[in-house]
Amino acid sequence: MLRIITARTNRQRDGQIVELHDRSESRRRWWLGAEKRIEQALALLDGQDSDLARQLRATLKEEQR
Numbered sequence: 001m002l003r004i005i006t007a008r009t010n011r012q013r014d015g016q017i018v019e020l021h022d023r024s025e026s027r028r029r030w031w032l033g034a035e036k037r038i039e040q041a042l043a044l045l046d047g048q049d050s051d052l053a054r055q056l057r058a059t060l061k062e063e064q065r
Helices: 002-045 051-064
Strands: none
Touching: 002 051
16 A cells, blocks of 8 residues: 555655646746847847837846856
8 A cells, every 4th residue: 555655645746846847948948038139129229229129228238147
């Protein structure tokens, strides 16, 4: 009986570990995507010399820190 309970507990723990790993990987991919979008936005702003472009550039660079 103890072996059955232990096996069930181990499966539950392993399932929780896999779920946490999947969440972590999903968040990592989201952050990488966000960083890429910020870099693309900064590239679009290069060469533009308006107040709005300067404000956007400053805001985007602050987000990357």
